[in-house]
Structures are given as structure tokens and as C-alpha cells.
Amino acid sequence: MxxxxxxxxxxxxxxxxxxxxxxxxxxxxxxxxxxxxxxxxxxxxxxxxxxxxxxxxxxxxxxxxxxxxxxxxxxxxxxxxxxGAIAGETPAQRDQAEKRARHVEAVAALESDPFVRELIERFDASLVEASVRPL
CATH class of the missing domain: 3.30.300.150 (DNA polymerase III, tau subunit, domain V)
Known part of the structure; x- marks a missing residue:
């Protein structure tokens, strides 16, 4: 098959x-x-x-x-x-969920990165999560 x-x-x-x-x-x-x-x-x-x-x-x-x-x-x-009402998941919904998951992972990776953490602490900076783009 x-x-x-x-x-x-x-x-x-x-x-x-x-x-x-x-x-x-x-x-x-x-x-x-x-x-x-x-x-x-x-x-x-x-x-x-x-x-x-x-x-x-x-x-x-x-x-x-x-x-x-x-x-x-x-x-x-x-x-x-x-x-009618969608009972399961459409490909568009699945793609959106996968995109959100990749974004969450990218934010977590940046937040745990030692260099980024040092910049945040040293310059009293903050991470703008909406600007993070997963690779």
C-alpha cells in the first residue's frame, strides 16, 4: 500500500x-x-x-x-x-497548535540561555515574547 x-x-x-x-x-x-x-x-x-x-x-x-x-x-x-460543528481537529487547528508549541519552546530556550539571562539581569531588560520567532 x-x-x-x-x-x-x-x-x-x-x-x-x-x-x-x-x-x-x-x-x-x-x-x-x-x-x-x-x-x-x-x-x-x-x-x-x-x-x-x-x-x-x-x-x-x-x-x-x-x-x-x-x-x-x-x-x-x-x-x-x-x-457543522467540528468535533475533532482540522489541519489549520493542528498547525496553529504546533506553531504555539514551537513558540513556547523558543521562549523557554531563550529564558534559560545563560547569555540572555545575563543580559536581562545586567541591563534590567525583559524578553518580549511576542517578538520571539522559532527557527
Missing amino acids: TEIASAFAAGEWHAILRALGLGGMMRELAQHCEWTGFADGVLNLRLSETHRHLLGMNPGLLDRLQDALATQYGGPLRLRIET
Whole structure:
């Protein structure tokens, strides 16, 4: 089983999106959808009411996303997107959580750095956490 086929079988929506390499509005729509199931060639996603406008912005967007997914899947695929409350985690939410975690780690690393601590103590400085950018 190929990597993408196993991602479909396991419902790893985040991995599928990474493999697709989407951009623009297609990426925005897909990132804000939650995987709800895949069976008999039908991929079911849920989009929150907050992001419902992404469906109506471009009438051909859903078809283009379906085509991209079918190409990646390697066979016929039908995409169904419903709107409703998100029960799990969307790729956008996951990316945001990972970004926050990297920021927290970067701040902690700076705060524990002996040189930074010396500068803070010597010059009565403070670390502006919002200016910290993780590598």
C-alpha cells in the first residue's frame, strides 16, 4: 500500500493535505475541514460554520479540490463537504497548535540561555515574547 493510500485508509487528513501541496483558496478550504470518513470512494469532510463562506467564494473550488484529491488517491473519488460543528481537529487547528508549541519552546530556550539571562539581569531588560520567532 502506498503512503497516500495508507493515509486515506487511516484518515490522516493532515498528511494527505501535505502531500497535495495545495495553495490559495483550495488550501484554505481544505485546511479548515475535518475528516469525517472515507468509504466506497466518497470522502466526507466537515467545515465549521465559521468558515462556511469558503464554499461559496468560488463555485468551482469544490470540483478542483475533488480532482486534486482523486489524482492523489489514484482513482475515482467523490468529495462531500458538510457544514457543522467540528468535533475533532482540522489541519489549520493542528498547525496553529504546533506553531504555539514551537513558540513556547523558543521562549523557554531563550529564558534559560545563560547569555540572555545575563543580559536581562545586567541591563534590567525583559524578553518580549511576542517578538520571539522559532527557527
